[in-house]
Amino acid sequence: MFFILSKIGEFFVEPLHIALSIVALGVALCFTRFAARGRIVAALGVAALLLLCFTSLGDLMLYPLENRFPQIAEDAPAPDGIVVLGGAIDEKLSQARGGAALTEAGERVTAMAELARRYPAAKLLFAGGSGRLFEAAGSEAEIVGRLLPKLGVEPGRLILEDRSRNTWENAVNALALARPAPGERWLLVTSASHMPRSMGIFRRVGFPVVAYPVNYHTGLRLPIGLRSHAPDQLKLIDTATHEWVGLVAYRLTGKTDALFPAP
Structure with missing residues (x-):
C-alpha cells in the first residue's frame, strides 16, 4: 500500500x-x-x-x-561487498529495444563495473526490481545481470535482487541476500541526491554501509543565478x-x- x-x-x-x-x-x-x-x-x-x-x-x-555524504578517499580500505541500488535502467525501453537502456542514473551501473575491477574480492549485489506502478516490464536486476558480464564482470560474482520496488524494499531484500557478517565493510552505491534517504533506510533495517555517491548534478560551489x-x-x-x-x-x-x- x-x-x-x-x-x-x-x-x-x-x-x-x-x-x-x-x-x-x-x-x-x-x-x-x-x-x-x-x-x-x-x-x-x-x-x-x-x-x-x-x-x-x-x-x-x-x-x-548531494553534499550531505562525502566521496570516500581513494586510499580507503577495500570493501567486503558493494550494494548498488536500482534506478539506473529503463526496463520498459530495454525490453522494447533490446540491450540495456540506461537512465540518467546509469552511473550507478558503470560505477559498479569499475568497483568490481578495483576490488576483485568484493561481493557484488544489485538491488532493483521494477519501480513502475503500471506496465512493469521485467526487472532492472535481470537486465544488469546481462549487461555487467559484457563490461568485464564475472557472472558468478553477481547477487541479483529482482523483487524490490522502492528504496525500502531495496534495503530489506539486500540485507537478506548479503547477510553481512559483523565487522564487514559494505559500500552503498546510488545517486548523490538519493544518498541521504538511502543511508537512513539502510541504517533503519540494520545494514551498516559506507556511502559511495555517484551521478552528481551540482558542482562544489553553491549555484546561484x-x-x-x-x-x-x-x-x-x-x-x-x-x-x-x-x-x-x-x-x-x-x-x-x-x-x-x-x-
Whole structure:
C-alpha cells in the first residue's frame, strides 16, 4: 500500500504539476464572475513557472542533498561487498529495444563495473526490481545481470535482487541476500541526491554501509543565478522534490533513522 500511495503522491507534489494547475485554475476563473481573482491566480501560476524554469532553484534544492555524504578517499580500505541500488535502467525501453537502456542514473551501473575491477574480492549485489506502478516490464536486476558480464564482470560474482520496488524494499531484500557478517565493510552505491534517504533506510533495517555517491548534478560551489534551459531545471526540481518529500514521508512512517540523515 505504501508503494502505491507513494507513486500516486508523486504526481500531485511535483512542482510543475502544481504550477500548471494554478495557471489552469486562474484561466478557468477568468470565465466566471471571479475573473479579477482568476487573473491574479493565473499570474501567480505563470510567475511560479518562470521561477521553476529559469532560476537556479533546482540546483539550490539539490545542493544540500548531494553534499550531505562525502566521496570516500581513494586510499580507503577495500570493501567486503558493494550494494548498488536500482534506478539506473529503463526496463520498459530495454525490453522494447533490446540491450540495456540506461537512465540518467546509469552511473550507478558503470560505477559498479569499475568497483568490481578495483576490488576483485568484493561481493557484488544489485538491488532493483521494477519501480513502475503500471506496465512493469521485467526487472532492472535481470537486465544488469546481462549487461555487467559484457563490461568485464564475472557472472558468478553477481547477487541479483529482482523483487524490490522502492528504496525500502531495496534495503530489506539486500540485507537478506548479503547477510553481512559483523565487522564487514559494505559500500552503498546510488545517486548523490538519493544518498541521504538511502543511508537512513539502510541504517533503519540494520545494514551498516559506507556511502559511495555517484551521478552528481551540482558542482562544489553553491549555484546561484539565472538559467537558460528550462527542461534541465524542471528535471532538477523534480529530482530534488522527490527526495525531499521522500525524506519526510519515510521519516513519518518510521522507515529512516533521521529526518535528514548525516555521516
